[in-house]
Amino acid sequence: MTLELYYWPTIQGRGEFVRLALEAAGEPYVDVARGPGGQAKMLKLMGDTSLPRPPFAPPFLVDGEVMVAQTTDILLYLGPRLELTPADEPGRLFTNQLALTIADLVKEAHDTHHPVGGSLYYADQRPEAARRAKEFREERIGKFFGYFERVMAANPVGDTHLVGRALSYADLGLFQVVEGLRYAFPKAMRAQERNWPRVIALHDQIAGLPNIAAYLASDRRIAFNTDGIFRHYAELDE
């Protein structure tokens, strides 16, 4: 049965971490909410009180009888099936640990434009956003990427991947946060990228993988925009 991904249809958002894993592996899937009537189908399914294990929010994945929600839980499910995680338990746990740390960075990137709350527009929280974005640019970006650089340097089997010798969904997540932060904070990233040569080499290596290059050039890849998690507002990038 073809995998079904459910996520908001107009943004990359958290769903993109799942899409990248499926695309890298060449796994067929339906991006349900992007099809005709798909968003209504997603909302109906979320509200279905007969579900034994309902999701709290998108993204969620349906694989026959199995329904899994929460981005890193979906990746934990898909990892072994798509061969995007090491086979041993410590390796799988560390991949999950890295995916969780990437999710923390994504959340902080989101909060730069919505510090006071998701119920308000960006326009209603601009001074707070400016303060938060400054801290994010000056303290947090470097702390996170410095950590990932350290993890790559410490990888006992080589410094070309975050964990093990092969591509994992943690590597794909790191690719995506580099992409997202280059879109949102181009100046800050240009000024700092030289500090994390391994991270950038991994990003470039992934961009060149045939499945990923084909995906990025396709209309399946939604363009970054100011409805998503990573947003470019020039005033938040100095």
Next chain:
Amino acid sequence: MTLELYYWPTIQGRGEFVRLALEAAGEPYVDVARGPGGQAKMLKLMGDTSLPRPPFAPPFLVDGEVMVAQTTDILLYLGPRLELTPADEPGRLFTNQLALTIADLVKEAHDTHHPVGGSLYYADQRPEAARRAKEFREERIGKFFGYFERVMAANPVGDTHLVGRALSYADLGLFQVVEGLRYAFPKAMRAQERNWPRVIALHDQIAGLPNIAAYLASDRRIAFNTDGIFRHYAELDE
């Protein structure tokens, strides 16, 4: 080898979700940073560049050769070992999914007092905190607990637990967020708890478990305080 938990010594924080799992199972552990010189030991270990798989931040757990960080990853590791998660893969994934949703709620509870950023004191962001806390009390608490109530009601093997028939670390996490929110937002919780009878029954059942009752009465349980994730500021509770 006795398990070693590393977490900030003066708050419950994210480490508490790990402590509760260990305590519920009666598993011996050392809460390293709370011992003499323990916090320095924790910081030194975090900075040790010889670690093959370093943590980004506390909490982290050391079990002999294994080091695991990120709260939900630690629970994923401990769950089967402490028999606090179902044995089957879908059950384990759903337990992790619930733990991640609880972690999202914890993050939102934190952001009520620190919306603009962790580098500023609460006193420097009080208007924004008031706005954020209002939204949290009126929209988010009910949304999250309504979801957990729905999950319990939908549990195919009975509505006394979140997943399966036995205590899981997701149940313990739910207990802890009820505790934390009762401390931080007593008025809001008093007004809303009647909407989630299964959640509150589960909380009470857990509070009465001998291992948990003994733990809560011991000095191993750090009291809630205004340095932690859950903070009581009367003005944020109406």
